[in-house]
Amino acid sequence: MAGSNPKNSRPAAANKSAPAKAPAAAKPEPEKASKAPAKAKLSFEAGWKHNAQGELVAGGQLTIAYDPNRAQLKSDKNGGWGVQAFVKMVPSGQVVEQPVIDSAKARPATLEIPKGTTEVQIWFKNWTGSDAPRESWDSNLGKNYCFPVRA
Numbered sequence: 001m002a003g004s005n006p007k008n009s010r011p012a013a014a015n016k017s018a019p020a021k022a023p024a025a026a027k028p029e030p031e032k033a034s035k036a037p038a039k040a041k042l043s044f045e046a047g048w049k050h051n052a053q054g055e056l057v058a059g060g061q062l063t064i065a066y067d068p069n070r071a072q073l074k075s076d077k078n079g080g081w082g083v084q085a086f087v088k089m090v091p092s093g094q095v096v097e098q099p100v101i102d103s104a105k106a107r108p109a110t111l112e113i114p115k116g117t118t119e120v121q122i123w124f125k126n127w128t129g130s131d132a133p134r135e136s137w138d139s140n141l142g143k144n145y146c147f148p149v150r151a
Contacts, residue, residue, distance in 0.1 A: 037061050037112075042122070042147065044138070046070045056149045058117045062087070065108040066100035071126045072136040074104070080129030085109055088144070090119040100124070117149045 038060030041053040046069035064085050083101035098109035123139035
């Protein structure tokens with residue numbers, strides 16, 4: 001091999017380029033879940049008990065259920081009676097009034113807790129019909145039922 005230079009006798013490298021990497025799949029944007037409002041339920045039961053399900057959150061919903069067996073006044077001559085809930089939002093002072101028993105039938109009330117609310121105070125008026133109207137208050141002995149609200 002006259003005239004050949006062993007240093008140059010290597011075969012020419014094939015002009016192969018490395019396989020192109022597929023572009024990384026774009027990560028899907030996290031879905032912005034439409035956040036349903038927080039829901040809480042306060043139940044006022046016979047025997048002067050009450051319990052909470054869920055957390056009260058400003059901007060969320062609150063359902064109030066009142067057991068008819070808790071009511072002190074249940075009828076008059078006409079048989080009409082009910083219970084009205086009063087819910088005070090603190091610190092705004094806004095009071096929402098809704099029936100929770102009407103004509104002896106439980107009617108849970110659902111309401112919105114406004115943003116900025118830090119506490120709800122609840123009390124109830126139990127009433128009888130028109131012949132001899134009477135009222136009785138369920139208000140935690142005048143202190144109202146107070147529940148903290150998370151911002």
